[in-house]
Amino acid sequence: MSEHHLDDSRTHAFWDRDLPPRLTIEPGDTVIFETPEGTGQVTPETGPEVLAALVPELVHPLIGPVAVAGAEPGDLLVVEVESLTHHGWGWNGVIPGFGLLGAEFEQAYIHHYELDGERCLFADGIVIPYDPFCGVMGVAPAEAGRVDTGPPRRNAGNIDIRNLTPGSTLELPALVPGANFSCGDCHAAQGDGEVNGTGIETPMTVRLRFDLRPGEGGEALRFRVPAGRPLSRVEEGGWFATTATGPDLFVAAQDALRRMIDDHLVPERGLTRAEAYCLAGAAVDLKISEIVNEPNWIASAYLPEGIFVA
Numbered sequence: 001m002s003e004h005h006l007d008d009s010r011t012h013a014f015w016d017r018d019l020p021p022r023l024t025i026e027p028g029d030t031v032i033f034e035t036p037e038g039t040g041q042v043t044p045e046t047g048p049e050v051l052a053a054l055v056p057e058l059v060h061p062l063i064g065p066v067a068v069a070g071a072e073p074g075d076l077l078v079v080e081v082e083s084l085t086h087h088g089w090g091w092n093g094v095i096p097g098f099g100l101l102g103a104e105f106e107q108a109y110i111h112h113y114e115l116d117g118e119r120c121l122f123a124d125g126i127v128i129p130y131d132p133f134c135g136v137m138g139v140a141p142a143e144a145g146r147v148d149t150g151p152p153r154r155n156a157g158n159i160d161i162r163n164l165t166p167g168s169t170l171e172l173p174a175l176v177p178g179a180n181f182s183c184g185d186c187h188a189a190q191g192d193g194e195v196n197g198t199g200i201e202t203p204m205t206v207r208l209r210f211d212l213r214p215g216e217g218g219e220a221l222r223f224r225v226p227a228g229r230p231l232s233r234v235e236e237g238g239w240f241a242t243t244a245t246g247p248d249l250f251v252a253a254q255d256a257l258r259r260m261i262d263d264h265l266v267p268e269r270g271l272t273r274a275e276a277y278c279l280a281g282a283a284v285d286l287k288i289s290e291i292v293n294e295p296n297w298i299a300s301a302y303l304p305e306g307i308f309v310a
Contacts (some may be wrong), residue, residue: 001028004066008034008203011061011184015147015155017140017176020070021067024178027212030082035065037091038135038185038201044089044112051093052108060136060149060158064182068210071179076216077139079170079181082207083277084132086115090188090202092278099197100257101277109274113188113200120200122186122283123275128189128283128307129233133164134206135185135199142175148287156221160199167226173217183208190281194282195257195301232285237306240264252299253286258302260284269308283307 005165012019025031037043040061041050092236093110097103114121120128136149138156152159164170172179183206190199205302225231242263244255257280265276283304290298 001030002026003030003300006034006063008036008063010132011036011040011063012182013040013058013060013062013149014053015141015149015157017142017144017180019065019180021178021180024067025068025210026069027210030207030209031066033183033206033208035063035134035156035184035186035204035206036061037203042091042201045110046091046110048093048108048110051110053097054095056250058184060308062136062149062182062184065140065180066182066210067178067180071174071212072177073175074215074217075174076213076218077172077179077181078211078213079118079137079142080170080209081164081166081168082209083166084186085205086130086132086188087203088115089113090115092196092198092200092281092283094274094277095197099277099281100193100195100254102197105274105277107274109278111275115202116189122279125309126279126307127203128200128310131162131165131189131233132204132290133162133187134183135160135187137164137170137183138181139172139174140176140180141169154220158185159221160190160194162187162192162199163225164223167229169224171222173219191280191282191286192282192286193253193286195284195286196226196277198281200282215218233306234304234306237304240303240305241300243298245298247295247297249288249291249297249299252297256299256301257272257284257286260303264303
């Protein structure tokens with residue numbers, strides 16, 4: 001078993017089965033990825049004007065591809081997340097027109113975070129626990145041609161599953177010889193749903209271990225969270241939730257989030273609407289609370305009150 005290192009001198013912001021791998025490894029090997037910030041365009045000094053003029057073709061600068069020797073379509077690629085180390089800063093923001101309530105936010109806004117050990121400092125009195133993961137992890141697609149990284153697909157990609165933290169394991173179907181895995185778009189924390197379109201975006205050093213199970217590939221990504229690992233690191237302080245009911249889960253999710261922002265975070269927590277939208281992206285969990293009693297379903301937005309510290 002060997003250890004390898006990929007720096008950020010070469011990135012790709014697309015998926016393409018014909019993109020040559022930067023590295024070929026053996027099953028059991030470990031790779032350290034130096035991943036840039038998720039847009040490739042933001043620094044700790046960036047102002048909101050950059051978010052108002054993001055270049056889509058630069059978003060999701062990924063590190064890879066990494067080919068696993070012997071992998072063939074129909075095999076299962078197993079990726080163990082060993083560690084993610086931040087570089088001291090992160091951001092999230094309002095990108096006009098983007099996110100669950102994008103049509104309601106026309107002005108760009110950027111919120112910078114200091115990352116201090118296990119803490120993401122939003123503001124005085126608001127601290128989000130560091131709970132890191134890669135927003136984008138995936139393999140090369142089976143189809144020929146270049147495709148963008150925006151939506152998740154069968155090859156996984158822009159999945160933004162916040163529980164893929166250290167200790168978790170992904171199981172991905174290999175779709176091309178070598179599988180050709182890439183990753184990036186790391187987040188220091190995020191609420192379930194990434195409701196404003198951004199987690200706490202940050203460059204990271206990511207350590208992953210790869211294995212291969214021949215002939216066991218499935219139809220889509222699946223993953224494991226280890227025993228004893230809480231699905232939220234904010235276990236103390238309780239939760240406050242808003243809900244919405246209706247026949248359209250997407251609309252209900254919008255309504256539940258809007259009520260969290262307009263009925264609670266702005267009037268009761270003293271945040272501006274842009275700040276509240278950002279905080280929701282970093283910490284509020286969207287949940288399907290009920291989906292069996294037609295014609296109406298219930299979506300809920302959960303706010304961990306433990307992030308509000310004295």
